Amino acid sequence: MNKSQIELIVRISETGSFTKAGEELHMSQPAVSRTVATIESQLGTKLIERDRRNGLFFTDVGERVLVIFRKILSELQKVDELVAAEQGLKIGKVHVGAYRTACTRFIPKIIRTMENQYPGLEIKISEGSVDQVKEWLRSKCIDVGIIIPPDKDFDTVPLMKDQLIVLMHSSHPLYQKETIGIPDLQGEDILIGKGGYEVQVHALFKEYNLTPKVRFEMDYIETGLSMIQEGLGITITTKKNIWSLPDQVVFRELKPDTFRDINIAVLDIKDLSKATDAFIQTALTLFANDDV
Numbered sequence: 001m002n003k004s005q006i007e008l009i010v011r012i013s014e015t016g017s018f019t020k021a022g023e024e025l026h027m028s029q030p031a032v033s034r035t036v037a038t039i040e041s042q043l044g045t046k047l048i049e050r051d052r053r054n055g056l057f058f059t060d061v062g063e064r065v066l067v068i069f070r071k072i073l074s075e076l077q078k079v080d081e082l083v084a085a086e087q088g089l090k091i092g093k094v095h096v097g098a099y100r101t102a103c104t105r106f107i108p109k110i111i112r113t114m115e116n117q118y119p120g121l122e123i124k125i126s127e128g129s130v131d132q133v134k135e136w137l138r139s140k141c142i143d144v145g146i147i148i149p150p151d152k153d154f155d156t157v158p159l160m161k162d163q164l165i166v167l168m169h170s171s172h173p174l175y176q177k178e179t180i181g182i183p184d185l186q187g188e189d190i191l192i193g194k195g196g197y198e199v200q201v202h203a204l205f206k207e208y209n210l211t212p213k214v215r216f217e218m219d220y221i222e223t224g225l226s227m228i229q230e231g232l233g234i235t236i237t238t239k240k241n242i243w244s245l246p247d248q249v250v251f252r253e254l255k256p257d258t259f260r261d262i263n264i265a266v267l268d269i270k271d272l273s274k275a276t277d278a279f280i281q282t283a284l285t286l287f288a289n290d291d292v
Helices: 003-015 018-024 029-043 060-086 100-105 107-117 130-138 197-206 221-229 274-287
Strands: 048-051 055-058 092-098 121-127 144-147 155-169 189-193 213-218 235-238 249-253 259-266
Touching: 003 018, 003 029, 003 060, 018 029, 055 060, 060 092, 060 274, 092 100, 092 130, 092 274, 100 107, 100 121, 107 121, 107 274, 121 274, 130 144, 130 259, 144 274, 155 221, 155 274, 189 197, 189 221, 189 235, 197 235, 213 221, 221 235, 221 249, 259 274
Parallel strands: 092 121, 092 144, 189 213
Antiparallel strands: 048 055, 144 259, 155 235, 155 249, 155 259
């Protein structure tokens, strides 16, 4: 089995398609099918199944093999970087996973800086929920992720802290208070954001032996802002999660000052490629002192 065969299997998992994987690797669909059949014959087991209902999916053993294949490609990339460094070149590849706010607020600036400093590096971005980013790290789909705690499965580097705020309609009685504490929110209709906010919000209420009255759960802050405009509740979010506030939506800081930690995460901090390390160092240089 050679590198191109291994890369094909990984590309199929990333694209979910024989055809798309073939296009990326400049292979015809019949050639992809033949190569997959050859690999499965060599291994003596099925890696990929297809049916009309579920489409393409990896078998249990296929999923485990994928983790190993990704590790092999990562190690081969380190060989390429080592040889390139010896020749005075700077090449490499880093696959970054991040949740939506990080992709809009942090990642573009990191990419621009890295492209200026390391023009030979290739950067790939995958955007998903915090839970998806963590799963991508565990399965080695990505090299490095931007996540929020809890993160006990990974080696992490603190990137910044983002202050929690309470968003509400301008007519809400709580807006008359200069600051708001968790006890002030007892009995209020809470619009709770997913992606890690729900864990922290419940933990904050638990500190006061309270339970938040959750009216709706949201995937996106834009949904919460629209609901607040209609007077459907209030939400707890962070300053960096807000670009601008729509009409009639206002905020107050949560007191005592409360923050959400934003971390850079990898599976093993002692086993980084030069490209991944360059990403981490660039992010730290740009944002490590940018606490809100």
